[in-house]
Amino acid sequence: MRAAALGFQIAVTGLAVAFLLIPALMSAVTGVTANYFRGLSSGLTLDWVARVWELYASTVWRSMRIALGALAAALLIGVPAAYALARAPGRLARAIEEFVSLPLAVPGLALALALLQLYGTWRGFRISEWFILVGHVLYTLPFMIRAVLAVFAAIDLPKLEEAAAALGAPPWRRFIDIAVPNAAPGVLAGALTVVTLSIGEFNLTWMLHTPLTKTLPVGLADSYASMRLEVASAYTLVFFVMVLPLLVAMQWAAARAQGFVR
Amino acid sequence: MSGAAIALEGVARTFPGGAQAVRPCALVVPQGEILGLLGPSGCGKTTLLRLIAGLERPDPGGRVLFDGRDVTRLPVEARHVGMVFQSYALFPNMTVAGNVGYGLRVRGVRRAEIAARVEEVLALCDASALASRRVDQLSGGQRQRVALARAVAVRPRVLLLDEPLSALDAALRERLRDELATLLRRFAITAVFVTHDQAEALAIADRVAVMRAGRIVQADTPRALYAAPADAWVARFVGGAADLGGVVSDGSLLLPGGRLPAPGPHAPRARFLVRPGGLDLADRSEATLVGAVTRATFLGDRLRVEIDGAAEGALVVDAAPDAAAAPGARVGLRLRPGGLIVVPEAEEAP
Incomplete structure (x- = not known):
């Protein structure tokens, strides 16, 4: 009876895993297959990957630049903002905390539309990479603020600050010596989330991009629509290679921050 | 005896909502005395302690003096006090030695000197073996001793303790109560501690100030407080008359x-x-x-x-x-x- 139940569990889990993984594996394999219509018997090749690089290298570099830009903004704006919110007592600060998360609930398309309405006529900005970066910052900043706030709340920051102040530490030293080191697990988890989200972001970027400011996911959509299946699949493979290590690191950092919070 | 004499003159504290946690009160703590602030919860004793520390500002007109010098306008970091918090508030990102030495590090003391002082203070608090431990590896009693060592390491003028024993379980509390009384006398420094437990106040303090609804209703030696309460409420609160x-x-x-x-x-x-x-x-x-x-x-x-x-x-x-x-x-x-x-x-x- 128990063996049967176990067997059933394994079967269901296996099916679910297969359902999720097989399309991804198929796609990855297609990316290195010489001719998709003749199957694997046509041989393996890296030509398609090279072709992707030739056509779309600029989108890879752009995505990386924008992800790093979003990360820099999240660190420079998000960490101090979380610090200020954690220290501020009162209802206004709690209301702002909720408000900060609002972009998460609004579809990326709506956010992009708002940006276009506001800045669309500002041509130099509209066609530059900065325009996309602004969208990504709006979208990713709440994740950093949330991650850091959670750690600050768990360590009772105001009490630690009072303790440091009683020992003679002026405000800037409390920030450097107490707030930042104790927030580190939250900052790390937030940073990985920001980079991963930025690299994979499509909705908002698709609305904001111009032919000269394509990011990797926008390029993917472009290749799916207009290239051979092998090229599109090879492109997906490139995306996997970039984003998988980030996802693994994110899981690890989130687990670490969780352990810290507990 | 060392440390500063504390004097409060007309010190009151009204919170933004309008509640007056501390009514205008006067209090003198002579140099070297260990004073207990005793009262039921919500009586304003912790607020009074935070006013002495500089973590709260008194309403206009009130004055806090250390050795006759007005420190009312000084923020906590400039008052040179040692503070032990109810939850101990040890820094989780530092070792025990890092915690104890932090006050000296902030003051720019040389490394070798910090190490020597940390060792000395930990020995004084019977916590030498803990120096390289992480804070989350300490038991409740150990945390309390480390918090105390951290507070006295900077040789403060005044030592302030907010419910120093209430985070411990009952069995440990009684033992550490006597230990704390011994330690405070070893430091020979002006000390003010807050408690809601009369046995704790009577056992540790040289003098006990009983607070009720924001007022100090009686300040006396434990024996005098017990033998001659100022009013019926004090008699009921201290000793359950x-x-x-x-x-x-x-x-x-x-x-x-x-x-x-x-x-x-x-x-x-x-x-x-x-x-x-x-x-x-x-x-x-x-x-x-x-x-x-x-x-x-x-x-x-x-x-x-x-x-x-x-x-x-x-x-x-x-x-x-x-x-x-x-x-x-x-x-x-x-x-x-x-x-x-x-x-x-x-x-x-x-």
């Missing part, structure tokens, strides 16, 4: 169940109270006061007997553990020497 009621006539206090000797002279509106240890069960033939037992609770070293009908309210008497006092029985009561507490009738603020 019960009101007898009754009227005085010819050097006796006449009560529903008889009378007790109460040699005068008394103020015209004096009130009489008695603690559980102030009365003794006695043979009814010798007793002048009689009541009925409503409950008897065996507590190991004594029998706690509740008695009705003797005084105007219920009385609690601590009798010998083998005393015969079954519920329903009528027992005689005798006053122990010094058992009667006489306080002036005062208006009792709500």
